[in-house]
Amino acid sequence: MGDPVLSRRGFLAASVAAGLGATALSGCGGDSDGGSSSGTTTIEWWNISTTQPTKTVWAALAKKFEARNPKVKLKIVQLENDAYKSKMTALTASGKLPDVFHTWGGGVLKQQVAAGLVEDLTSGTKPWADTLLPVAGQPYLLDGKVYGIPFDIGMIGFWYNKSLFRKAGITTPPTTWSGFLDAVRKLKSAGITPLALAGKEKWPGMYYWAYLAMRTAGVDALREAGDSKDFTRPGFVAAGQHLKELAALGPFQKGFLGAAYSTPTGQAATVGNGKAAMELMGQWAPVVEADAGKGLGADLGFFPFPEVEGGKGKITEVFGGGGGHALRKGAPQAAVDFLKFFASETTDRELVRKTGVLPVVPAAEDVLTDPNLKAVQAQLKAATGFQLYLDQAYAPAVGQEVNDSVAALIAGSKSPAQVTQSITRTAKEEQ
Incomplete structure (x- = not known):
């Protein structure tokens, strides 16, 4: 790689x-x-x-x-x-x-x-x-x-442990958001940590909100929001609500808010060592999982970010x-x-x-x-x-605010609406 x-x-x-x-x-x-x-x-x-x-x-x-x-x-x-x-x-x-x-x-x-x-x-x-x-x-x-x-x-997509999915009774990767949440619940019920997240570095959490925004508001909406400097449309608030719903399930590894990405105790190693079932990451994930941890070999699989029922986005739209x-x-x-x-x-x-x-x-x-x-x-x-990537698509200050605000949402200190308001405020200040 x-x-x-x-x-x-x-x-x-x-x-x-x-x-x-x-x-x-x-x-x-x-x-x-x-x-x-x-x-x-x-x-x-x-x-x-x-x-x-x-x-x-x-x-x-x-x-x-x-x-x-x-x-x-x-x-x-x-x-x-x-x-x-x-x-x-x-x-x-x-x-x-x-x-x-x-x-x-x-x-x-x-x-x-x-x-x-x-x-x-x-x-x-x-x-x-x-x-x-x-x-x-x-x-x-x-x-x-x-x-x-x-x-x-x-x-970006989900990298998953096939063995842990089988242990939790998940036969195929989910293709819808509701199916994804069901898979998270099944993994938790089986005593398996569903997701690893490098909360300390913030950008990995941004991936969830970005994909959910694409799936709810549609891929064109993110470009339009960048042009208009307005991220407060309902689809973006809904993206935060979906992410808040996921976070409420307690899906991440213990201590995720202080975890880095590629350290021996970070996000990649947690997946690579079989201590979490999934991570949302780019095509480089298998190598980093093997470098930071043991790697999963044939047990590693990949699936795209699911569709959100009723949303404007499609599973074939990629981030x-x-x-x-x-x-x-x-x-x-x-x-x-x-x-x-x-x-x-x-x-x-x-x-x-x-x-x-x-x-x-x-x-x-x-x-x-x-x-x-x-x-x-x-x-x-x-x-x-x-x-x-939103932290490249937008001006640097706006991209950083997306990362910071989404991290605050995952940590429980910002509401879905506050996330969109903070990003909008930063975007307008950049004009």
Whole structure:
């Protein structure tokens, strides 16, 4: 799976400092078009692939691209996630972005596009970008225009222990919210902790509210709420009520409010060690469960977040995100060529095989061997709607307020209506 924890960290939008981050680096893109006296075009490629095996794999791909394009030189700049965000915040404010840069899409990309700093890739990439997995490109679509090309995509769903389900008499994973609550009750009656949750880190709890909002109000409602700065519609309040109903069943492990995600006593380890039946987490979950705990092997299964009866959402609408690359406004053609190379079937096969990402090129799917990752990929292929992680879809302060307010709801200190009011208030303050 490569580095799933780093991947998730990439999805966490937090209020980042406006300073230069851990390292003061040289300016971006200034000599990209001029190159050297030999006519070489230098392209700066900024990414967060600081850990193995991704770092080595990406460096080798850069060399391969240079070998095919002798007059192009790739200058790779790599920063750890938080330092990258800090540096990019400063560069955005200065109006000068790198030629090729990592993006998660959503709110930050929208701000950069609004400032006129990002290249519109719609026409320049259409012949080959249209062949990529449709859901993978959703985070980089703004007003119908393409501003980024994906190299990774994933989704959140329930990872469950088949053995514990059998012990509780649950024959098939639930497909409705009422069925899910029944499964929670059956597990509790059998003396099994139904769910593990990293309450200390807040973002894992956000997944529940986000999915319930998608299932009750509909996936379009979350985008509309972000645009209108109003999260108080009844469907969002109902999402909180459903989550409150779940929390009232006492489904989480003992001490969950102080639990982290990937520590030896955290959420992933609790599931990986067979001490809880389920966790709501992304496609990286199996690796983290095995790293933090023992892992479940063949006992591990996956199912999508259930539908809510009477809601506007469908079980085929997914919540997730991934990574992509965008270009600065006016980047040289060689930068577009690099995006095409990185999104090719050959490159994607290598990324899937060596770094554990899920394929964005449908023809590369046969590289997948893990049955659970195949199950996730099948859900992504069949997706009829997509919602980016809320702490990436919205401005950082709004995303953080979603996390904080939902955590307070789960802890019992905020009502469903208060959650929507707090998020709305923060959104309006960001205007």
